[in-house]
Amino acid sequence: MFSNQFSFFFVAIASILSWMQLVHGQTISGIVTSSDQSQLLQAITDAPSFTSGSGAADIAIDETTVYQQMVGFGGSITDSAALAMHNLKNANADMYNKFLKNAFTSTGAALSYLRVPIGASDFSSSSYSLDDISGDTSFNSFNISNAPSYLFSTLADIYAVNPNVKIHILPWSPPAWMKDGNTMNGGSLKSGMVSPYPTYLLKAVQGFKAKNLPVEAISIQNEPQNSNPTYPSCTIDASTQATIAKSLRSLLDQNSLTDVKIIGYEHNWDDTSSYTIPMVDDAPNAFEGVAFHCYGGQVSQTAAFSAQFPNIPMYQTECAGTPGSDWWTDVQWYVNNLWSANNTATGMMWIFASADNGQSPYPGSNSCGDGCRGMSTVTTSSVTYNQEYYSMAHYARAFTSDDGSTLGKRIQASGGSNLNVVAYATGDKYSLVVLNSGGSSKKSISFQGKQATFTFPSGLTTLWWTGSNTSTKRMIKKRRI
Ligand SMILES: *[C@@H]1O[C@H](CO)[C@@H](O)[C@H](O)[C@H]1NC(C)=O
Numbered sequence: 314m315f316s317n318q319f320s321f322f323f324v325a326i327a328s329i330l331s332w333m334q335l336v337h338g339q340t341i342s343g344i345v346t347s348s349d350q351s352q353l354l355q356a357i358t359d360a361p362s363f364t365s366g367s368g369a370a371d372i373a374i375d376e377t378t379v380y381q382q383m384v385g386f387g388g389s390i391t392d393s394a395a396l397a398m399h400n401l402k403n404a405n406a407d408m409y410n411k412f413l414k415n416a417f418t419s420t421g422a423a424l425s426y427l428r429v430p431i432g433a434s435d436f437s438s439s440s441y442s443l444d445d446i447s448g449d450t451s452f453n454s455f456n457i458s459n460a461p462s463y464l465f466s467t468l469a470d471i472y473a474v475n476p477n478v479k480i481h482i483l484p485w486s487p488p489a490w491m492k493d494g495n496t497m498n499g500g501s502l503k504s505g506m507v508s509p510y511p512t513y514l515l516k517a518v519q520g521f522k523a524k525n526l527p528v529e530a531i532s533i534q535n536e537p538q539n540s541n542p543t544y545p546s547c548t549i550d551a552s553t554q555a556t557i558a559k560s561l562r563s564l565l566d567q568n569s570l571t572d573v574k575i576i577g578y579e580h581n582w583d584d585t586s587s588y589t590i591p592m593v594d595d596a597p598n599a600f601e602g603v604a605f606h607c608y609g610g611q612v613s614q615t616a617a618f619s620a621q622f623p624n625i626p627m628y629q630t631e632c633a634g635t636p637g638s639d640w641w642t643d644v645q646w647y648v649n650n651l652w653s654a655n656n657t658a659t660g661m662m663w664i665f666a667s668a669d670n671g672q673s674p675y676p677g678s679n680s681c682g683d684g685c686r687g688m689s690t691v692t693t694s695s696v697t698y699n700q701e702y703y704s705m706a707h708y709a710r711a712f713t714s715d716d717g718s719t720l721g722k723r724i725q726a727s728g729g730s731n732l733n734v735v736a737y738a739t740g741d742k743y744s745l746v747v748l749n750s751g752g753s754s755k756k757s758i759s760f761q762g763k764q765a766t767f768t769f770p771s772g773l774t775t776l777w778w779t780g781s782n783t784s785t786k787r788m789i790k791k792r793r794i
Pocket residue numbers: 456457458459
């Protein structure tokens with residue numbers, strides 16, 4: 314009796330408190346990474362809240378203007394990345410587990426998108442495909458386990474930490490025997506192999522699935538305009554890529570893999586107009602996204618594609634830092650060109666984890682002259698998070714729901730000078746990411762008619778709070794009447 318009354322009392326108090334919070338102020342949480350690196354994804358201590366305010370705010374959020382659905386941020390788990398992680402696991406399992414939790418849980422960096430090569434890439438230690446039996450055009454000798462076992466065990470460990478992780482697979486080259494020159498290194502697909510090749514890609518999707526690693530997406534070819542004789546690469550023109558994609562789409566559908574998306578292109582910004590537009594024109598129903606790398610041209614060149622195909626999401630799947638570059642200059646570049654770009658649905662760097670400064674382990678490869686720095690540097694006794702990781706985490710954390718199950722949509726936000734402002738809505742979680750390229754600066758923020766103020770340090774700040782979509786609420790009320 315007494316305990317019942319008591320619990321009723323507490324429930325009543327809790328409801329009053331949450332009502333008061335809704336009406337009188339929504340408390341904001343946040344994390345900061347400062348340009349001087351004294352704070353790295355550090356929780357803010359001076360939490361502001363939204364209270365009634367008037368006049369124009371410095372930063373205005375408008376949740377009624379909704380842009381793209383976010384698909385996930387992350388990096389590539391190459392054979393070399395998986396090996397570095399596997400070696401850490403064997404040497405120091407606690408450090409490894411902590412690393413996975415930091416990177417892949419929603420209260421850590423909230424990374425959830427992984428690109429994985431089909432067969433050897435320039436970050437494998439040898440040349441191999443998943444069917445190296447010459448002339449096997451029915452792929453009877455296809456073997457997913459040609460890839461190293463530590464690749465699959467590492468991916469399984471990541472899944473165990475974050476079951477919402479999405480895997481996007483793609484080849485650096487078809488099997489050597491399908492190419493002119495009979496090598497994985499450079500060259501192009503033989504014209505007579507265009508027709509059997511989609512079956513190889515289907516078998517790759519099925520192979521990952523058989524390893525309990527469901528595939529979210531597949532691309533036809535990494536960097537299809539690049540033929541380099543020193544590492545796995547292959548040229549495939551736009552019209553051939555469209556032909557392969559149409560055939561692969563049918564094969565996936567016939568094999569109950571309708572959910573697997575085909576993503577096109579996977580190359581630099583500068584050839585957006587000459588490659589991606591004719592490719593999607595040729596196969597408008599096959600491609601559910603196009604992917605870009607940052608190594609040539611300007612991100613603004615992708616606007617030509619968005620203008621023509623506004624409903625096809627834009628993935629930024631590859632970019633790499635160079636050892637010795639300036640930390641804060643890099644952070645600002647990644648934010649301005651990749652993470653905050655208007656149409657970015659997926660944001661990724663190249664190698665997720667590297668045991669050294671990012672040298673290609675492939676014998677004779679010239680793919681990464683000074684090194685392609687990993688997002689993290691992982692030895693058997695240390696984990697170092699690099700500028701790619703910190704800058705990306707601010708955005709992934711913003712658009713990922715607290716339980717990690719849902720990713721949000723970008724919504725309209727405007728900011729002031731020296732500020733790059735992006736906002737997201739993820740269910741009832743609203744968030745804001747501010748890159749402040751100037752000095753520490755106090756700003757007002759408006760949301761649904763209320764305002765908060767926060768002093769943004771020089772650096773990156775992510776703020777989030779619980780809100781409700783007032784337009785949706787009104788609609789629900791109407792339905793009840
Ligand atoms: C597939 O490759 C693995 C690893 O090399 C090997 O153990 C296995 O026997 C192969 N499977 C077949 C059917 O050849």
